Amino acid sequence: MPSARRGVVDRPRINGALDAGGDAALTLVSAPAGYGKTTAARAWCETVDAAVAWVTLDSRDDDPVRLWSYLATAVDRVRPGLGRNALQRLRVTHPSIEQVVDDLMNGIAALGSGLLLVLDDLHAVNDEECMISIDYALKRLPANARILMITRADPLLRLPWLRASGALTEVRAADLAFTTAEARELLVVRGGVKLGPEEIELLVERTEGWPAALVLASIWLRTIDDPTAAVRAFGGLHRFVADYLSSEVLAALDDDRRSLLQGAAVLGEFTADLCDAVLGRTDSAARLVELERANYFVLSLERGGWYRIHALFAEYARAELEALAPGSEVRILRRAAEWFQSRGKAVEAIEHFAAAGDYETVAQLLLDYHLPLIRGGSSGTLLRWARVLPDHVLVEHRKLAAIAAAASMQVGGGRMERRRLLRVAQRADDRRPDDSDPYVESLIQMVRSVTIDGGVDRAVRDGRRAVELAGSADEVLTGALGAYSRALFFAGDFEEATATALQIIEHPQVEHRTPSLVAACVTLALVAVEQGRLVAARRHAEKAREAARRIGISRSWLGGNAYAALGCVLAAEGDLAAAERELTSAEHLFADEVADLHHAWVLVVLARVRLRRGRLDTALVTLAAAQEALDHLPDSGIVTAVAGEVRRELDALQARVGSGEMLEQPSEAELGVLQLLASGLSTREIGERLFLSPNTIRTHRRTLYHKLSVHTSTDAVARATALGLLTQTESPR
Amino acid sequence: MASREYRLIVEGELSDLIRFEGMALTHEDGNTVLTGYVQDQSMLHGLLTRVSDLGLTLLAVTAIDGHRVDKALGHRLA
Numbered sequence: 049m050p051s052a053r054r055g056v057v058d059r060p061r062i063n064g065a066l067d068a069g070g071d072a073a074l075t076l077v078s079a080p081a082g083y084g085k086t087t088a089a090r091a092w093c094e095t096v097d098a099a100v101a102w103v104t105l106d107s108r109d110d111d112p113v114r115l116w117s118y119l120a121t122a123v124d125r126v127r128p129g130l131g132r133n134a135l136q137r138l139r140v141t142h143p144s145i146e147q148v149v150d151d152l153m154n155g156i157a158a159l160g161s162g163l164l165l166v167l168d169d170l171h172a173v174n175d176e177e178c179m180i181s182i183d184y185a186l187k188r189l190p191a192n193a194r195i196l197m198i199t200r201a202d203p204l205l206r207l208p209w210l211r212a213s214g215a216l217t218e219v220r221a222a223d224l225a226f227t228t229a230e231a232r233e234l235l236v237v238r239g240g241v242k243l244g245p246e247e248i249e250l251l252v253e254r255t256e257g258w259p260a261a262l263v264l265a266s267i268w269l270r271t272i273d274d275p276t277a278a279v280r281a282f283g284g285l286h287r288f289v290a291d292y293l294s295s296e297v298l299a300a301l302d303d304d305r306r307s308l309l310q311g312a313a314v315l316g317e318f319t320a321d322l323c324d325a326v327l328g329r330t331d332s333a334a335r336l337v338e339l340e341r342a343n344y345f346v347l348s349l350e351r352g353g354w355y356r357i358h359a360l361f362a363e364y365a366r367a368e369l370e371a372l373a374p375g376s377e378v379r380i381l382r383r384a385a386e387w388f389q390s391r392g393k394a395v396e397a398i399e400h401f402a403a404a405g406d407y408e409t410v411a412q413l414l415l416d417y418h419l420p421l422i423r424g425g426s427s428g429t430l431l432r433w434a435r436v437l438p439d440h441v442l443v444e445h446r447k448l449a450a451i452a453a454a455a456s457m458q459v460g461g462g463r464m465e466r467r468r469l470l471r472v473a474q475r476a477d478d479r480r481p482d483d484s485d486p487y488v489e490s491l492i493q494m495v496r497s498v499t500i501d502g503g504v505d506r507a508v509r510d511g512r513r514a515v516e517l518a519g520s521a522d523e524v525l526t527g528a529l530g531a532y533s534r535a536l537f538f539a540g541d542f543e544e545a546t547a548t549a550l551q552i553i554e555h556p557q558v559e560h561r562t563p564s565l566v567a568a569c570v571t572l573a574l575v576a577v578e579q580g581r582l583v584a585a586r587r588h589a590e591k592a593r594e595a596a597r598r599i600g601i602s603r604s605w606l607g608g609n610a611y612a613a614l615g616c617v618l619a620a621e622g623d624l625a626a627a628e629r630e631l632t633s634a635e636h637l638f639a640d641e642v643a644d645l646h647h648a649w650v651l652v653v654l655a656r657v658r659l660r661r662g663r664l665d666t667a668l669v670t671l672a673a674a675q676e677a678l679d680h681l682p683d684s685g686i687v688t689a690v691a692g693e694v695r696r697e698l699d700a701l702q703a704r705v706g707s708g709e710m711l712e713q714p715s716e717a718e719l720g721v722l723q724l725l726a727s728g729l730s731t732r733e734i735g736e737r738l739f740l741s742p743n744t745i746r747t748h749r750r751t752l753y754h755k756l757s758v759h760t761s762t763d764a765v766a767r768a769t770a771l772g773l774l775t776q777t778e779s780p781r
Numbered sequence: 782m783a784s785r786e787y788r789l790i791v792e793g794e795l796s797d798l799i800r801f802e803g804m805a806l807t808h809e810d811g812n813t814v815l816t817g818y819v820q821d822q823s824m825l826h827g828l829l830t831r832v833s834d835l836g837l838t839l840l841a842v843t844a845i846d847g848h849r850v851d852k853a854l855g856h857r858l859a
Contacts, residue, residue, distance in 0.1 A: 082836045200833060260836060286811035288793030290836050295796070360836055367798035 057234045059088060062224065066092045066196075069217025073189050074210060075196045076203075079221040082260025082290070082360050085198045086168055088224060098162030098194070099126045104350060105172045111600045112145045112177045113138060119165070120152050126163060130155040145181045149188060157190035170199035177597065179204050186210075225257030239266035247279040254283050260360055263343060264293035271300040294364035297344075308335055309344065313357045313365035314380045317349065326383040378404045385409070402433050407441045411448055418451050419523060423560055425599030427455040435465075439472060446476035450491040454527065457498050458563055460605020460637060463644060470495060490517035490524045497531035500538070500645040504685035507535035507645075515548075526552045530567035538645060538685040542575045549575075566595045566606055573613040577620050578686075585620070589613040608637030612650045619657050624716070627657050643677035649687050651677070656694045659701065662713045667698060704771060714755050719773065721748040726765045726774055786845040787825060789815040792838040799835065801828065812840060 066088075069075050077085045093100045101122040109115045117138050124131030133151040137143050156163050173179070183205050189195065197203065210216035226234065228245075231252045235241045243251075255261035269275040285292065298306055311327045312318055323332035336355055340346040345358035357365065370377050385400035394417050401409045410433060414421075421430045434442075434452035442449040453469035473492055493514035500507040511532030518525040533548035552558060552568035569592035576585035592610040593602075601607045615630035631654040638647040651674035659667040674691055678684045684691075701713060714722065724734045731749070735742045753759060756767045768774050789804075795813040797806055804817035819825045825842075832839055 080836055081834050258836065286794045286808075288791075288795045288813070288837065291793070291796050291799070295798075359834055363799060363835060367800070371798060 075217040084259040102166040104168040241269040261289040310369040313362035427458040449473040487521035503682040511535040526561040526564035648677035790841040
């Protein structure tokens with residue numbers, strides 16, 4: 049649990065609001081920055097009659113495996129053994145998060161006595177699967193447990209439902225805002241500032257009770273001779289309160305403390321050691337403790353010895369530093385980067401060098417660490433860093449341009465960027481033709497192959513070349529094989545595609561080459577669907593998804609491929625609604641300026657699904673988008689053929705609608721009713737079968753008659769059979 | 782996805798100490814107006830998060846050039 053902050057006002061009113069939840073499973077504290085959420089929660093936790101397992105989340109926890117490992121560890125600290133089963137299951141290669149949650153909930157139930165699970169900074173977690181797992185945990189929460197969520201933005205959980213069923217207690221900004229009485233306690237009683245009731249009220253009105261502002265105000269006013277006049281003047285200004293107050297507080301500090309706070313604000317997270325090293329001091333340890341006690345927004349982190357400055361205040365501190373002494377921010381960051389580097393902390397070092405604009409060093413570190421980054425699912429991070437590098441640095445480090453292009457391929461959405469990177473790599477090549485490196489060459493060919501800019505035949509050739517070159521550079525072999533096998537699939541050479549994909553799976557290092565594994569499984573799934581081997585196809589598609597999830601790349605271009613594979617399988621299995629969901633998810637992850645062939649393939653399959661679900665208009669638009677992508681390419685392999693098939697199906701349907709045989713394609717629901725009408729069931733029986741009311745059945749039937757231009761069910765069945773509607777729902781593809 | 786010019790209005794007058802990358806800052810009727818080109822939606826949401834993190838109250842977000850349909854992504858409308 050975060051340590052106590054002295055000089056903080058007791059707020060029995062807030063404790064009361066939190067207590068009012070009684071036995072509600074979920075208590076939610078949701079308010080913007082600076083509302084004292086964590087402070088209030090911590091104070092309340094000390095009054096509850098339950099053990100507390102507290103986790104403070106950040107973006108690193110935005111993955112279900114990491115999130116639940118963190119939670120299980122915290123629960124295990126309450127009593128060793130409670131989290132053991134959950135933690136054990138998490139170490140398995142493809143853990144089922146639902147089962148992990150079940151294990152943890154059982155562990156908590158075994159405690160017997162009350163447990164409060166606190167999730168602080170929940171807004172840092174956005175991943176859909178994380179939220180689903182949290183929602184599941186809420187459903188499975190044992191009677192002796194409660195959850196407290198602290199967040200800056202309402203989480204994507206079934207809040208309205210929880211509210212309606214009384215399972216939710218909320219404390220929001222309006223509750224956390226200081227009342228005049230509480231402000232008086234803070235400023236006059238604890239702060240020792242001489243203010244009358246009128247000024248206090250003015251202050252509360254001006255700040256709208258925003259706690260951060262009031263704390264700033266109390267620090268500021270302590271240094272002022274005539275606080276009453278200062279408050280009156282402040283009350284009349286339009287200036288944003290935190291802006292004004294932070295400046296005043298910083299101005300009132302002595303130079304030494306101010307420079308420490310400013311330097312610390314630049315560092316983000318820091319220890320006393322780091323401060324000393326970077327700011328050339330020896331007294332940071334003592335000063336930081338003092339500033340923390342005096343409430344100068346210095347916060348201790350859970351990691352012993354680490355601090356950060358409250359972000360709100362830090363912004364102003366840094367801004368002032370930069371305004372008064374330009375270039376100091378960069379100097380501080382560079383020194384911090386060197387400090388991290390000397391202690392072997394590559395990731396922090398890169399962050400700080402990048403922030404300091406030290407591009408040469410960033411490039412060198414990225415080259416040294418790119419393999420573990422890409423294989424561990426951090427292509428996005430690598431790309432983010434590579435993006436800050438100016439072109440001339442990338443030209444100097446050609447290998448890095450190629451690596452960044454490969455990373456961009458995995459992450460997705462940056463075709464223009466990828467082209468640029470390849471151009472840069474090419475430019476460097478032209479300058480130094482003798483410096484040829486098979487690893488770099490293979491990477492470049494691999495990226496070209498996957499991008500399929502020059503058509504499928506070209507992609508197959510590029511892929512083959514990439515594999516040949518990778519013969520002397522095993523690190524990129526599985527990637528090259530992945531590109532080659534996918535190009536072969538699009539070319540229609542299913543046998544070769546399968547053989548090539550299997551080479552990836554059989555590679556001795558495949559456990560450490562998860563991105564390539566995802567690619568291989570997707571290709572195998574797509575081939576299997578085309579060949580009608582649906583059981584195998586499903587197995588491959590699910591494996592692709594698990595692998596993507598395992599290294600946290602579900603929401604990337606590569607992850608989108610996994611959704612697409614499953615979508616294709618579902619479409620083939622006839623589960624059109626589920627297929628449309630998966631394919632639409634994939635589609636969103638393929639977002640690019642111009643659709644590439646992979647995207648076009650998904651669009652074609654999606655068009656067919658929509659067509660079969662009776663959505664003629666959307667199917668047309670979807671197919672048109674696919675066609676536009678195909679028109680850009682000299683040849684598109686099997687995609688052209690399948691697009692043609694879908695086009696013909698669409699045209700046939702349109703013709704029937706156009707000739708008046710049918711006013712409009714019946715919807716999936718209506719077709720369902722029609723099916724059962726044809727078997728001679730009554731309205732009531734159909735309703736029972738479909739779990740719908742007889743009224744709904746009658747409405748569907750009426751619409752159906754209207755669309756088919758008939759008046760009786762016998763006619764409807766006859767007309768539908770003649771139009772081929774009744775057999776349609778059974779076709780496998 | 783095309784870049785667009787956006788206009789954000791937040792409550793209160795912000796000093797020019799706090800920089801919002803690529804955005805020009807002016808004051809209007811006791812509020813602060815941020816104007817500038819935003820590369821894409823992710824950048825816009827980054828800006829909005831920054832606004833929230835600073836404790837600012839968001840009053841308005843408007844795209845200035847009006848609604849445009851990107852041809853290649855037209856199918857999204859369906």
